[in-house]
Amino acid sequence: MKGRADRISTVHLGQYTRETANEIAGALEEAGIVWWYKEPGWLSVVWEFGVRLFVDRRRLPEAKAIAARITAEREARRQAGERGEPGGPPGPSLDA
Secondary structure, eight states: OOOOOOOOOEEEEEEEOHHHHHHHHHHHHHTTOOEEEEOOOTTGGGTOOSEEEEEEGGGHHHHHHHHHHHHHHHHHHHHHHHHTOTTSOOOOOSOO
16 A cells, blocks of 8 residues: 655746746756646736746745746846856847
8 A cells, every 4th residue: 555645735936938937947856846837828828928837835935045046047147148248148249
């Protein structure tokens, strides 16, 4: 006879672009945090952006820290790319 699995209640972590949500999801998995996502439906995509992530309620503080770190890292990379600094995403070519 197998043991009974723990019930997991999930709570809303946040709403992110698909790219950011993918990075956060990977980090949540590495940390062993149960998560799931919900994309907007075919109609709500008109007024709703991105992907909503949900995580195990008991691990919410840890998940929030992971999401904040990844969001900050992505924003720093974006800003570095806008300034043309090494390590940022490629920007438009200035050679014309």
